[in-house]
Amino acid sequence: MITPEGLALPVTIAPRASRAGALIIDVMIIVTGLIIFQMVMQWIAGGLLDSTGFDLEGGETGAFEFLIILFALVVFVTWYGYFLVQELGPRGATLGKRIVGIRVAARGGARLTPEAVIARNLLRDIEIFYPLITLVVLLVMANTGQDIGILGWVAAGWFALFLLFPFFNHDSLRAGDIVAGTWVVDRPRTKLAEVLSTQGAATANGASEVTGARYDFGEAELSVYGEKELQTLERMLRDAQPDALKAVHAAICRKIGWDPGAGDERAFLEAFYAQLRAKLEGDMRFGKRKADKHS
Known part of the structure; x- marks a missing residue:
């Protein structure tokens, strides 16, 4: 992927x-x-x-x-x-x-x-249940003395063919x-590696190293944005000045309905970036893509 x-x-x-x-x-x-x-x-x-x-x-x-x-x-x-x-x-x-x-x-x-x-x-x-049921019925018939001929071998071959199919690809x-x-x-269980060269204001679990506040975003908050906004946020975190980060911080807070206060913008944005990236990559593993906030 x-x-x-x-x-x-x-x-x-x-x-x-x-x-x-x-x-x-x-x-x-x-x-x-x-x-x-x-x-x-x-x-x-x-x-x-x-x-x-x-x-x-x-x-x-x-x-x-x-x-x-x-x-x-x-x-x-x-x-x-x-x-x-x-x-x-x-x-x-x-x-x-x-x-x-x-x-x-x-x-x-x-x-x-x-x-x-x-x-x-x-x-x-x-593949599995019809031949298995057929085998059970044929075994019952055989135990009652009825002649099943080659049907038992046919059902057994049918069952074995599909049962072993995953071993041959x-x-x-x-x-x-x-x-x-x-x-x-x-299902993915591993944590994402750190990718931002400027990372340092937020720890891996979303807590601020400045204030100690922990930023943990839910499904509703992370579903607002898509891949385009994620890429924009990454560029901002790499290159933008503090004033620009404050503007981005305020815009995201308004969009997701948060009011964490001022003074810890970078830690907030780094935590939001990491968790949004994890969600988008997890969705992409299973064929779900969100191009931008409008999709």
């Missing part, structure tokens, strides 16, 4: 073990949630039908069939909605991915689109990632 300053920003591909662990965690979360939902639904439905005198298992009113259809719809929405909603969010990761410290990103620095997320998640079923991509143009990467 290319940073706002034109520096190369490395991206670390997520290990295969982390991806497998994240998927296992996500499946466990979904299955546990569906089991709880089924138990609650049976408890509620049973209580309602008991009060009316209807027999749920007798199916006299079609209630049993309705509950089966309702549960099937909930399973469908939960299974696909769980992955789609979370991976389309700002973090680009499901709960399982966030636990192990990885996320989905578009390859080449592009924006992660809904089409890409939908494609990679639909193909996951074809450089970026550990599964088939869904290749089709969707995505990859799974580690």
Whole structure:
């Protein structure tokens, strides 16, 4: 990735073990949630039908069939909605991915689109879950004495082909990632290196070495500006005189709604620069770019 300053920003591909662990965690979360939902639904439905005198298992009113259809719809929405909603969010990761410290990103620095997320998640079923379910069904049939022929070997080959696919390409991509143009990467954990030759008024954690005040900006404040303003601020910090820095300090404070007072302008601006740069570079790792304050 290319940073706002034109520096190369490395991206670390997520290990295969982390991806497998994240998927296992996500499946466990979904299955546990569906089991709880089924138990609650049976408890509620049973209580309602008991009060009316209807027999749920007798199916006299079609209630049993309705509950089966309702549960099937909930399973469908939960299974696909769980992955789609979370991976389309700002973090680009499901709960399982966030636990192990990885996320989905578009390859080449592009924006992660809904089409890409939908494609990679639909193909996951074809790669893993459909052949796995088919194998389980065939094993049950074989145990009951039914002849399954070569279907077992076909299903096993299908499952093995896609399971081992990430081991045979450089970026550990599964088939869904290749089709969707995505990859799974580690979330950045390292702090940014100091880049300003004039830095010194603010420490690495945003505290002033003059007054001791700590400047910690939130998402709302940092979302106001983009790459163009970051580059302008860097030039100001390198070359501008104190009077010019005071003017910039006042403009930024008005824009983000802060009133830190006067006398510590450089420390404020250096802390704002470092945190804005970190945010923009973190967003760029995952295909989100903000050219300027108007975008």
